[in-house]
Amino acid sequence: MTQEISTARRDANAKLKLMETFGATSFDRPYFAEICDNPLTGAFRKKAVVHAGIEGTAVPQEVTANVWQTLSKTQRRGKTSAYIHIPFCSTHCLYCGFFANPAQKDKMQAYAKALVRELEGDRDLDLVQSYPVNAVYLGGGTPTALESSDLKRVLDTVRRCLPLANDCEITVEGRISDLSQEKIQACIDGGANRFSIGVQTFDTGIRTGLGRVAGRETTMERLSDLKQTNHAAIIIDLIFGLPDQTMETWEKDIDSFLDLELDGVDLYQLIRFPGGSLDKAARSGRFKTLADQTQRALMFEAGVNRMARARYQRLSISHWGRKFRERNRYNLAMKEKTDCLAYGSGAGGTVNGHLVFLNGNLDAYLETAGKTKPVARIMTPSPHADLIALISGSLELGHMDLRSAGSRLGLDLETIFSPLTEQWERAGLITREQGWITLTLAGQFWQTNLAQGMIDYYKQPSST
Numbered sequence: 033m034t035q036e037i038s039t040a041r042r043d044a045n046a047k048l049k050l051m052e053t054f055g056a057t058s059f060d061r062p063y064f065a066e067i068c069d070n071p072l073t074g075a076f077r078k079k080a081v082v083h084a085g086i087e088g089t090a091v092p093q094e095v096t097a098n099v100w101q102t103l104s105k106t107q108r109r110g111k112t113s114a115y116i117h118i119p120f121c122s123t124h125c126l127y128c129g130f131f132a133n134p135a136q137k138d139k140m141q142a143y144a145k146a147l148v149r150e151l152e153g154d155r156d157l158d159l160v161q162s163y164p165v166n167a168v169y170l171g172g173g174t175p176t177a178l179e180s181s182d183l184k185r186v187l188d189t190v191r192r193c194l195p196l197a198n199d200c201e202i203t204v205e206g207r208i209s210d211l212s213q214e215k216i217q218a219c220i221d222g223g224a225n226r227f228s229i230g231v232q233t234f235d236t237g238i239r240t241g242l243g244r245v246a247g248r249e250t251t252m253e254r255l256s257d258l259k260q261t262n263h264a265a266i267i268i269d270l271i272f273g274l275p276d277q278t279m280e281t282w283e284k285d286i287d288s289f290l291d292l293e294l295d296g297v298d299l300y301q302l303i304r305f306p307g308g309s310l311d312k313a314a315r316s317g318r319f320k321t322l323a324d325q326t327q328r329a330l331m332f333e334a335g336v337n338r339m340a341r342a343r344y345q346r347l348s349i350s351h352w353g354r355k356f357r358e359r360n361r362y363n364l365a366m367k368e369k370t371d372c373l374a375y376g377s378g379a380g381g382t383v384n385g386h387l388v389f390l391n392g393n394l395d396a397y398l399e400t401a402g403k404t405k406p407v408a409r410i411m412t413p414s415p416h417a418d419l420i421a422l423i424s425g426s427l428e429l430g431h432m433d434l435r436s437a438g439s440r441l442g443l444d445l446e447t448i449f450s451p452l453t454e455q456w457e458r459a460g461l462i463t464r465e466q467g468w469i470t471l472t473l474a475g476q477f478w479q480t481n482l483a484q485g486m487i488d489y490y491k492q493p494s495s496t
């Protein structure tokens with residue numbers, strides 16, 4: 033898969049894990065910033081959350097099936113995506129907290145068949161057929177771990193069963209080590225028009241330490257080959273803050289991406305999960321260096337500046353695209369919290385603001401897929417779901433129009449948030465003009481703190 037942050041946005045188990053690991057009570061989340069000389073490095077003590085606005089109330093287990101029945105009759109009328117989860121990986125990357133199942137050939141073949149059954153079983157639901165689907169995302173895990181024939185079969189079934197918009201973005205996530213020409217061709221024949229490849233770093237030494245299989249040369253070659261197909265947007269993920277990564281190797285990573293002239297890139301900050309393999313390795317002194325918060329902030333700044341100099345278009349806080357091919361639809365839709373149809377063991381989706389989690393137990397999924405929808409858990413929307421979606425979707429783009437958001441919700445958001453926004457402006461995190469707030473470079477680095485800060489501030493009894 034491309035990166036644990038991406039996974040966390042769409043994989044139900046990951047999302048649940050994030051809620052448990054980084055839940056509201058486990059984090060110290062002051063929403064006012066420090067007034068200091070350098071807000072980029074000093075505005076907050078640490079990142080408040082991984083993703084802002086993940087909340088809801090669990091539906092009791094005994095009524096989950098009934099709630100799903102009701103949701104499955106929903107007539108969708110808005111922007112929609114579909115997420116297909118492939119929960120297999122050939123190795124367990126050191127930094128990743130979301131490894132689910134080893135890539136065993138027989139299990140993966142059975143899984144592809146089960147996915148087809150699930151897609152076919154849902155095909156005639158009102159929820160599925162009522163409105164076009166704008167983006168499809170095969171994520172994981174590692175979708176390209178599947179055999180070529182299974183990749184093609186799943187993609188063909190997606191196109192047969194879902195009402196895809198004519199300009200639907202169809203993304204396949206992949207790893208360099210299993211990106212053969214045959215698999216690339218199978219995906220393209222299946223209709224994929226976007227590949228999202230988890231590179232993380234081009235540096236062979238760092239890659240090996242993380243458990244990534246291919247070295248720099250192979251990585252560069254495979255990406256070049258993928259680009260030569262000229263059938264799809266090619267996007268990669270790079271991570272800053274990796275073990276033994278320096279500012280020099282980080283800048284070299286970005287330059288390598290620029291040399292390849294690919295269509296887009298995500299620049300993500302490393303997440304260190306407490307108690308995870310990376311955390312344990314770091315505590316045991318295994319790494320020469322591991323960037324702290326200040327160094328990661330400076331790496332973020334270097335990345336933003338380098339991408340600006342290269343004239344890539346900034347499509348969100350962490351994503352850049354080039355020319356006409358890259359749209360980044362799926363990832364933006366996740367931040368806007370729009371409807372997302374979910375398929376596959378461990379997948380997570382959204383229907384009418386409800387978070388729907390599918391069974392992450394592989395054997396149970398294989399048994400039930402196609403007979404009944406393998407829904408494991410549903411969470412009802414927060415009472416503030418509309419506001420949360422507006423904050424999350426807007427700040428992902430680096431700005432928010434408080435006046436127009438307020439008029440949509442019947443709230444004077446400019447006044448409600450003024451104590452907060454006035455303080456953030458003094459702290460150097462935002463600028464304010466005619467109802468708009470715009471994140472400065474420092475504000476962009478602390479974007480999740482700001483988004484979660486607005487949500488927490490709004491929910492405190494005295495703010496409204």
Ligand code: SF4
Pocket residue numbers: 033034035036039120121123124125128129130131172173174207230
């Ligand atoms: S390929 Fe690595 S990073 Fe991606 S889900 Fe698997 S273990 Fe995690």
